[in-house]
Amino acid sequence: MTNRLKKIDKSFIFADDKEDSEYIIYKTNKDNNDKKQMGVVFPKGFKANGYKEGKYGVTIVYSENPNTVCSGVFTSNKVYAHPVKYCKDLLLSSDDKKFNAIVINSGNANCFTKDGMQDNNKMVKVTSELLNVSENHILSASTGVIGRKMPMDIIVDRVEKAYSNLEVESNNENASKAIMTTDAFNKSVCIEIAVNDKVVKMGGIAKGAGMIAPNMQKPKNLLHATMLAVVTTDLEISANDIENCLYDATEKSFNNTVVDGDTSTNDSLFLMANGESGVKYEECKELFDKALSLVCQELAKLMARDGEGAGKLVEVLVKGANTQEDAKKASMAVVRSLLVKTAVFGNDPNWGRIVAAIGYSGADMDMNIFDLSIGDFNESTYLVKDGVQIADDGTPELKKAEQLMQKEKIKFVIDLKRGNFENTSFGCDLGHEYVRINAEYTT
Amino acid sequence: MTNRLKKIDKSFIFADDKEDSEYIIYKTNKDNNDKKQMGVVFPKGFKANGYKEGKYGVTIVYSENPNTVCSGVFTSNKVYAHPVKYCKDLLLSSDDKKFNAIVINSGNANCFTKDGMQDNNKMVKVTSELLNVSENHILSASTGVIGRKMPMDIIVDRVEKAYSNLEVESNNENASKAIMTTDAFNKSVCIEIAVNDKVVKMGGIAKGAGMIAPNMQKPKNLLHATMLAVVTTDLEISANDIENCLYDATEKSFNNTVVDGDTSTNDSLFLMANGESGVKYEECKELFDKALSLVCQELAKLMARDGEGAGKLVEVLVKGANTQEDAKKASMAVVRSLLVKTAVFGNDPNWGRIVAAIGYSGADMDMNIFDLSIGDFNESTYLVKDGVQIADDGTPELKKAEQLMQKEKIKFVIDLKRGNFENTSFGCDLGHEYVRINAEYTT
Numbered sequence: 001m002t003n004r005l006k007k008i009d010k011s012f013i014f015a016d017d018k019e020d021s022e023y024i025i026y027k028t029n030k031d032n033n034d035k036k037q038m039g040v041v042f043p044k045g046f047k048a049n050g051y052k053e054g055k056y057g058v059t060i061v062y063s064e065n066p067n068t069v070c071s072g073v074f075t076s077n078k079v080y081a082h083p084v085k086y087c088k089d090l091l092l093s094s095d096d097k098k099f100n101a102i103v104i105n106s107g108n109a110n111c112f113t114k115d116g117m118q119d120n121n122k123m124v125k126v127t128s129e130l131l132n133v134s135e136n137h138i139l140s141a142s143t144g145v146i147g148r149k150m151p152m153d154i155i156v157d158r159v160e161k162a163y164s165n166l167e168v169e170s171n172n173e174n175a176s177k178a179i180m181t182t183d184a185f186n187k188s189v190c191i192e193i194a195v196n197d198k199v200v201k202m203g204g205i206a207k208g209a210g211m212i213a214p215n216m217q218k219p220k221n222l223l224h225a226t227m228l229a230v231v232t233t234d235l236e237i238s239a240n241d242i243e244n245c246l247y248d249a250t251e252k253s254f255n256n257t258v259v260d261g262d263t264s265t266n267d268s269l270f271l272m273a274n275g276e277s278g279v280k281y282e283e284c285k286e287l288f289d290k291a292l293s294l295v296c297q298e299l300a301k302l303m304a305r306d307g308e309g310a311g312k313l314v315e316v317l318v319k320g321a322n323t324q325e326d327a328k329k330a331s332m333a334v335v336r337s338l339l340v341k342t343a344v345f346g347n348d349p350n351w352g353r354i355v356a357a358i359g360y361s362g363a364d365m366d367m368n369i370f371d372l373s374i375g376d377f378n379e380s381t382y383l384v385k386d387g388v389q390i391a392d393d394g395t396p397e398l399k400k401a402e403q404l405m406q407k408e409k410i411k412f413v414i415d416l417k418r419g420n421f422e423n424t425s426f427g428c429d430l431g432h433e434y435v436r437i438n439a440e441y442t443t
Numbered sequence: 444m445t446n447r448l449k450k451i452d453k454s455f456i457f458a459d460d461k462e463d464s465e466y467i468i469y470k471t472n473k474d475n476n477d478k479k480q481m482g483v484v485f486p487k488g489f490k491a492n493g494y495k496e497g498k499y500g501v502t503i504v505y506s507e508n509p510n511t512v513c514s515g516v517f518t519s520n521k522v523y524a525h526p527v528k529y530c531k532d533l534l535l536s537s538d539d540k541k542f543n544a545i546v547i548n549s550g551n552a553n554c555f556t557k558d559g560m561q562d563n564n565k566m567v568k569v570t571s572e573l574l575n576v577s578e579n580h581i582l583s584a585s586t587g588v589i590g591r592k593m594p595m596d597i598i599v600d601r602v603e604k605a606y607s608n609l610e611v612e613s614n615n616e617n618a619s620k621a622i623m624t625t626d627a628f629n630k631s632v633c634i635e636i637a638v639n640d641k642v643v644k645m646g647g648i649a650k651g652a653g654m655i656a657p658n659m660q661k662p663k664n665l666l667h668a669t670m671l672a673v674v675t676t677d678l679e680i681s682a683n684d685i686e687n688c689l690y691d692a693t694e695k696s697f698n699n700t701v702v703d704g705d706t707s708t709n710d711s712l713f714l715m716a717n718g719e720s721g722v723k724y725e726e727c728k729e730l731f732d733k734a735l736s737l738v739c740q741e742l743a744k745l746m747a748r749d750g751e752g753a754g755k756l757v758e759v760l761v762k763g764a765n766t767q768e769d770a771k772k773a774s775m776a777v778v779r780s781l782l783v784k785t786a787v788f789g790n791d792p793n794w795g796r797i798v799a800a801i802g803y804s805g806a807d808m809d810m811n812i813f814d815l816s817i818g819d820f821n822e823s824t825y826l827v828k829d830g831v832q833i834a835d836d837g838t839p840e841l842k843k844a845e846q847l848m849q850k851e852k853i854k855f856v857i858d859l860k861r862g863n864f865e866n867t868s869f870g871c872d873l874g875h876e877y878v879r880i881n882a883e884y885t886t
Contacts, residue, residue, distance in 0.1 A: 079802030079810045112798055112810070112832050146795020147832050260781040261704075262796070263803035338703040338781070339881060346882025352589020353705070355555055359522030360706035367522045367555070389555050389590050430781075432878050438782060439789025439874070 023291055025191040025298065039172035039188030042203035043234035044276040047170045050178025051161035055144075056107035056151070057178035058123075058158035059205075060166055061230050061272065062131060063100055068274040070099035070139065071243040073250050075267040081111035082120045083140040084266060090139065097239035102139045102230055102270055103127040103159065106179050106207070108150050110142040111265045119150040126156050130163040141228050141268040143181055143207060176205040179228055182437055183209045187302040193291050195284040200277045202291055204231035206299040209259065209308045227254060229269045229299055235288060236275030245281075245289050246271045253296035256328070256425040258335045259307035260434070269296075297426075304426045309433025312344055313409045318363075319422035320370075320415040326363035327416075327423035333361030334412060335427030344410060345429035349374065349401035351383040351391060354412055364418055371415040376407040466734055468634040468741065482615035482631030485646035486677035487719040490613045493621025494604035498587075499550035499594065500621035501566075501601035502648075503609055504673050504715070505574060506543055511717040513542035513582060514686040516693050518710040524554035525563040526583040527709060533582065540682035544581045545673055545713055546570040546602065549622045549650070551593050553585040554708045562593040569599050573606040584671050584711040586624055586650060619648040622671055625880055626652045630745040636734050638727040643720045645734055647674035649742040652702065652751045670697060672712045672742055678731060679718030688724075688732050689714045696739035699771070699868040701778045702750035703877075712739075740869075747869040752876025755787055756852045758820075761806075762865035763813075763858045769806035770859075770866035776804030777855060778870030787853060788872035792817065792844035794826040794834060797855055807861060814858040819850040 026038055040048045040061050045068075050059035072091055074084045091097065103123060110116045120140055128135040142150075158178075165174060176186035190203035208227030237245075250269060271292070281288060305313045316334045321327035334340055337357040343350040354372060358365060368387035373380045381400040383391040391397040404410065469481055483491045483504050488511075493502035515534055517527045534540065546566060553559045563583055571578040585593075601621075608617060619629035633646035651670030680688075693712060714735070724731060748756045759777045764770035777783055780800040786793040797815060801808060811830035816823045824843040826834040834841040847853065 075803075077799060077802040078808050079798050109795070112795060112827070114832055114835075145793070146799065147826075147834065148836055262780050262782045262799060265795075265799050265802060337705050338877075339705045342878055342881035345878065348882065350588070352552070352555060352708075355522050356520060356589065356705060356708050359520040359708060360518075365521050383590075384555070389557055391590065392557075393591055430878065431882070432875050434781075435785055435788065435873065435875050435878060438785035439791065 022287055023191055023193045025189065025294055036171045036173050038190050039176055039203045039205050040230055040232045041170040041172045042190035043201040043232050045234060045274045046232045047166055048175035049162055049165035049169070049171045050174040051158055051165055052106065052178040056105065056154050056158055057180070058155065058162040059104045059175045059178040060127060060162050061102045061175065061232065062166065063232070063272055063274045065274040065276060066098070068100055068272055069097045069237065069239050069242055070270060070272045071097060071246045072139065072268060072270045073247055075264055077263050077265050079112065079265050081109050081142055081266045082113070082116035083110055083142045084268060086117065086120050087139045087268065090136065097242065098137060099139055099272070100133045100137045101127060101131055102141065102272070104141040104179050104228055105155055105158065106143050106181050108142060108144040108148060109146045109266050110150050111146045113147065113149050116150065119152055122152060123155055123159060126159045130160065139270060141266065143179065143228055143266055146265060172205065179205070179207040181207065182308050183207050184306050187299055187306065189295050189298040191291050191295055193284065193287050195279045195287070198277060198279050200233065200235045200279045200284065200288065202231060202233040202295055204229055204295045204299050206303060208303045209306045227264070227267050227303055229254070231271045231292070231295055233271070233273045234275065234277035235273050235279055235281055236277070237273045237281040241281050242271055242273055245292055248289065249292040249296045252293045253300040256332065256423065257300040257304055258332065258425065258427045259304060259310070261336045301426055304428045307428035308437045309431050310428035311408070311431065312429045314344055314427045314429065315409070315411045315424060316427070317411065317422065317424045318414045318416065320417045320419060321421040322364045322419040324421045324423065327421045329361045330358050330363040330365070330414065330416065331423045331425035333357040335425045338430065341427065341430035344405070345431040347405045349391070349398060349405050351401065355384065358414060363416070365416050366418070369417050371417070373413045374401050374404050375411045375413070376404050377409055377411055380413065465730055466634055466636045468632065468737055479614045479616050481633050482619055482646045482648050483673055483675045484613040484615045485633035486644040486675050488677060488717045489675045490609055491618035492605055492608035492612070492614045493617040494601055494608055495549065495621040496601070499548065499597050499601055501598065501605040502547045502618045502621040503570060503605050504545045504618065504675065505609065506675070506715055506717045508717040508719060509541070511543055511715055512540045512680065512682050512685055513713060513715045514540060514689045515582065515711060515713045516690055518707055520706050520708050522555065522708050524552050524585055524709045525556070525559035526553055526585045527711060529560065529563050530582045530711065533579065540685065542580050542582055542715070543576045544570060544574055545584065545715070546581060547584040547622050547671060548598055548601065549586050549624050551585060551587040551591055552589045552709050553593050555590045556592050559593065562595055565595060566598055566602060569602045570606070573603065582713060584709065586622065586671050586709055589708060615648065622648070622650040624650065625751050626650050627749050630742055630749065632738050632741040634734050634738055636727065636730050638722045638730070641720060641722050643676065643678045643722045643727065643731065645674060645676040645738055647672055647738045647742050649746060651746040652749045670707070670710050670746055672697070674714045674735070674738055676714070676716045677718065677720035678716050678722055678724055680716045680724040684724050685714055685716055688735055691732065692735040692739045695736045696743040699775070699866065700743040700747055701775065701868065701870045702747060702753070704779045744869055747871045750871035751880045752874055753871035754851070754874065755872045757787055757870045757872065758852070758854045758867060759870070760854065760865065760867045761857045761859065763860045763862060764864040764866070765807045765862040767864045767866065770864045772804045773801050773806040773808070773857065773859065774866045774868035776800040778868045781873065784870065784873035787848070788874040790848040792834070792841060792848050794844065798827065801857060806859070808859050809861070812860050814860070816856045817844050817847050818854045818856070819847050820852055820854055823856065
């Protein structure tokens, strides 16, 4: 199994390829753009390309296979964009969940706009005619400014050019770039898992750097997550299973990620599966679920790393919580805290701010028994142990914490010592660039 | 009545003195520091002074009258400072709620510190000996960095010097300045109300510019709000009434104010009443409650105006909500939103961010019926009316909104059109200064 996987050429990209691993994951990072054939076009049978010029771009992800099924999770914001409503209605009314394409525009959120649904339908219709696929088998998404009418002439032009590119070749790099707005770099990940003597592939692209605090729900919960992401796989999976496994992976990744704490009107995540690997979900349930969570987590971490103006990735693990909800409340309070984010930006081991955030999170806790440590994934130091302050001025612990705060990836671990639940959240620092970007966005 | 009030010399300070008003309120503002005899020493029988040198300061507020009663509301953070625990325990165990003094230090939060309770007790004991008042009749508060031992030699020195100043004269300016940490200006307000042929006076001081999202509760709720504020009055009021009216005023003011969204471990608000006006609460319940809310709101607005690095005051009124809780959820989501705060900083009428915040607030709403307007207290313009986008590129409404966003005080009004509840929250913009201040705080 491992042998088989090791054959794959991964020399051109960072890969997490331990000898005993059941999977190989290929990641992009800030300095390493995905090559054309990775990401969403890595699994068999998927094509994608995009075109962006100036502020506006369009990406098309396409699987010709008529057995391609799709699921989506969408923002729970009560104000939601027209494509969110369009996809939700279409997914709910479809029994077989068969969809062949997703068309995504950047530059305009198509939210709170007059005639916004007509504009969405037009974007879908043009894509439908070009791909020669029924409109009912195409999903859509938008990202950009809220409350401005879609410039349809430009959008149609971008759809046509994205399609022309797609006709020529599949290009994940174009696809992941055309959906960017304030993103500093494009984001994609892919993974392969070995199932008996076969290989299942999965790949994803994502955009998102601001208005990031996704809280995405299944469409049937009548809820609606501006991060956008598309994950593709050549696994064979039923319409029912695809929805459940997507939601579970979302909870472990995007729904635990915060850049600024503002939940968007447009957040959408899609999973498309076309069955072309010849492997059924039932053959590899556990491994596939793990791989999907990994892909979503890596995309979420890339988003946090690319948080508007951010330079650092922050990971917060809360363990020993009484309930799963408590664990999430506590870890999310820390990644959301402006004071923690600015301390991280300033390399300042001001751990009192972390303690305060846990205290107001609403999670059950006792300040007299918990532990807090800070680390960089390789080493760590306690700041609070058994409810007692360890790191005061002049202590070696505070010195160590100061050093660790300089790192690009920082991990805080909090053990509440109340129960057995744990949760990990992802965030970033907040500095001057965030302010600059967001004070200038529409004007 | 009005005639009587008009006699008071208010030439030296801004006063809200409409002809028909039942009260006169004296406010400070950024450019107008309070004079010595205003603020907490404005009511009869109160003395106050403070001393600050370098990072550390101490303020003492004192009423010699043995009938002085006091109430407090404290942070609901599950991590709380030693003085918060001290005051809570003392207030809960006291039947008559008789207290003569409050001692407050700045520079150290005395939170999550070894021997912190001993240090708090020492600060109280030194004050007790100087004032010749039993320790059981003195309350305390601290503000500053979390997790560092109190430098007791310095704190004792500051207590002694604050007391020496108090012996010489009452000085509200010193008192309001010695409790400052990252505050750019000192904050105090006073008011007088006419009750029959008598006058009741009330005055308050506050500090707070960061870690501001108070959620203060009565001590008996076993909950605990770093803003600090002391309000004094010469009204005669029972131990029971003083607690209830203080909490009601807190809910309409401090508990509706956000600078950064981080609820502190130290937030404390005290109300002291010594009865020296000769007016009983029963004679002026409604008017007094209104005056107390006004004082607390003005102090809260000064805090928001002085939000770390902030230049603008933002007021958000949500009306037409189904419940009071919904109204508060929606208005608080807008003042909390980083994207709204940075848009205000950039004078950017990016109203989609306001709409998105209301949508994810959790408040019951229907995006198809609500109104949103922006104004500066004198004039306003609709951005959304009956769920329809009014302000698109090139419209006069967007132009007007752009002009209004330049103002120093900005008001957003949202009418959800679902019910009859309303709530007002206070906040500020967030710019580069906020980042600078908070990336450098402890180091």
